[in-house]
Amino acid sequence: MPRSSKASKDSVHYSIRPADLALHLFEVTLTIASPDPDGQLVSLPAWIPGSYMIREFARNIVQIRAECDGRKIKLMKLDKHSWRAARCEGVLSIHYQVYAWDLSVRAAHLDQTHGFFNGTSTFLQVHGQEMLPHVVEILPPSDSKDSDAYANWRIATSLRELKARRHRFGSYVADNYDELIDHPVEMGEFQLIRFDAHGVPHEMAITGRVPNLDTARLAADLKKICEQQIALFEPATKRAPMERYVFLTMVVGDGYGGLEHRASTALICSRNDLPVKGQPAMSEGYRGFLGLCSHEYFHTWNVKRIKPAVFAPYDLRHENYTPLLWLFEGFTSYYDDLVLVRAGLIDEKTYLGLLAKTLNGVLRGSGRLKQSVAESSFDAWTKYYRQDENAPNAVVSYYTKGSLVALLLDLAIRAGTRGKRSLDDVMRTLWRRYGRDFYVPGKGGKGVTEAEVEALFDEVSGLSLKPLLDRAVRGTRDLPLAEAFDKLAVAMTPLSKPAKPSLEVRTRKEGGDCKLASVHEGGAAHDPGLSAGDVLVAIDGLRVTASNLDALLARYRVGDTVSVHGFRRDELMQFSVALKADSAPQYAIEARDKPVAGARLRKAWLKVRG
Numbered sequence: 001m002p003r004s005s006k007a008s009k010d011s012v013h014y015s016i017r018p019a020d021l022a023l024h025l026f027e028v029t030l031t032i033a034s035p036d037p038d039g040q041l042v043s044l045p046a047w048i049p050g051s052y053m054i055r056e057f058a059r060n061i062v063q064i065r066a067e068c069d070g071r072k073i074k075l076m077k078l079d080k081h082s083w084r085a086a087r088c089e090g091v092l093s094i095h096y097q098v099y100a101w102d103l104s105v106r107a108a109h110l111d112q113t114h115g116f117f118n119g120t121s122t123f124l125q126v127h128g129q130e131m132l133p134h135v136v137e138i139l140p141p142s143d144s145k146d147s148d149a150y151a152n153w154r155i156a157t158s159l160r161e162l163k164a165r166r167h168r169f170g171s172y173v174a175d176n177y178d179e180l181i182d183h184p185v186e187m188g189e190f191q192l193i194r195f196d197a198h199g200v201p202h203e204m205a206i207t208g209r210v211p212n213l214d215t216a217r218l219a220a221d222l223k224k225i226c227e228q229q230i231a232l233f234e235p236a237t238k239r240a241p242m243e244r245y246v247f248l249t250m251v252v253g254d255g256y257g258g259l260e261h262r263a264s265t266a267l268i269c270s271r272n273d274l275p276v277k278g279q280p281a282m283s284e285g286y287r288g289f290l291g292l293c294s295h296e297y298f299h300t301w302n303v304k305r306i307k308p309a310v311f312a313p314y315d316l317r318h319e320n321y322t323p324l325l326w327l328f329e330g331f332t333s334y335y336d337d338l339v340l341v342r343a344g345l346i347d348e349k350t351y352l353g354l355l356a357k358t359l360n361g362v363l364r365g366s367g368r369l370k371q372s373v374a375e376s377s378f379d380a381w382t383k384y385y386r387q388d389e390n391a392p393n394a395v396v397s398y399y400t401k402g403s404l405v406a407l408l409l410d411l412a413i414r415a416g417t418r419g420k421r422s423l424d425d426v427m428r429t430l431w432r433r434y435g436r437d438f439y440v441p442g443k444g445g446k447g448v449t450e451a452e453v454e455a456l457f458d459e460v461s462g463l464s465l466k467p468l469l470d471r472a473v474r475g476t477r478d479l480p481l482a483e484a485f486d487k488l489a490v491a492m493t494p495l496s497k498p499a500k501p502s503l504e505v506r507t508r509k510e511g512g513d514c515k516l517a518s519v520h521e522g523g524a525a526h527d528p529g530l531s532a533g534d535v536l537v538a539i540d541g542l543r544v545t546a547s548n549l550d551a552l553l554a555r556y557r558v559g560d561t562v563s564v565h566g567f568r569r570d571e572l573m574q575f576s577v578a579l580k581a582d583s584a585p586q587y588a589i590e591a592r593d594k595p596v597a598g599a600r601l602r603k604a605w606l607k608v609r610g
Ligand SMILES: [Zn+2]
Pocket: 295, 296, 299, 328, 329, 332
């Protein structure tokens, strides 16, 4: 255990303080007792693990200076995220301010209502000392104007306390830099929910105003999800991979997002998605929120411990390319809702309806016919994470199609082994081989390669799944899901085409105007040349507004031709649009009673009775 002394030679020391809440500034001091005598190199990560985009967090550093034994020394900026301090044979300290005004789970946010930060936004990496223990002293706001206002602020984090009482300001510790940046910190006056899952303490800190929150229900539902997942990976011992787990939840009027960490997750959600006392029904919003919690929690195993080889360790300066996000995000997306039905939080009909929604969403974009999930994974940095108006026609989601790949393989293994094996067995083998000891010094730290993952399916199932896997992962043809469903007594039936015409566009309100956000390839708007960015003005001489497009179209039938006026830039254009039914194939997914053997497999898959 390192001493908390700022000059300790066997640890790296930081202090962080909310310095100016109105200017959204955290003040950080980094103290290095034994800096590199030739000039210490420090840098801030270019990205945050779990969110595959270069974000250049160092652009939020407002002022930075270095001192050697208290005397100012030169700090040379080397590139957009690195600095080198001048030679220092004493104690090097680096002082800087971080602008924190990104209300997302990916960076940092600070104002009078709360503070939140990820280490990737706030803690400079000390090159050459990454493996030393890292101590962080978290200090309360120093706003002298009204210090009492923050007397009730508490801390929520999965960082270990060094000299701090639980939930209090004080010093915390991580074994190394990689661990330090994997425990985000929330501070403020939050509601705290606690429960145990298979003996491990869990909590959820909820920041933001939520009147009459049904905390008992939330705790009970989360417990079911967490216990289901712990038992999935460790059916014999029910041993969780962490000693404690924290959900950090920021509640806003309208928002949705999550980011996984090794013993916590940062979430952002809409107020209306959280349960109100005395309202027992499962709303769609609350089901979505539980699905988000389930998703991020599943990552505790899948991507935070079972990792692609290129993430072990992460290169925080550059893109880390992997073709495997279909496994780490897609399979996690498959299990997030599956765990809800297995835990009894949603019924079979609802679950199959959610699968249909995912399937129909994938089928909506022609990008699925051009990009495989392996390619989409590799290009996440420039395509999936940076989607433009052409995305539906160019990009396939490794989340949603990846979850269908998981579904297809699960169904195939269950049918092919008559229920003796399943995707759960594949996940458990991955876990035992690559995940369980990942953070055990000397034993773990090895990620999994594409070839190793793909060999596992045949090894675990005893089947020859290679051709199916190849088609699913590297192919762009639609997946043979109907046949796979059939063996588990599930019917996937095409929905009849609606009589109502569709332009097959995504629109965006711009003031009172209706602007085309995307135009789907092959749809009615694409044929005569309407384009993303066009502002629709009139259909057959009647004004189009941001809210009346559907109502106007509903007056016509498939086969009718209408005159559409729209502005491209500031030039008025006219298009003759032959109205069509929606061209995307769409399906319903429903359980059947027969064949009986298939229905038995289906019930084992979803763990439903009857
Ligand atoms: Zn995820």
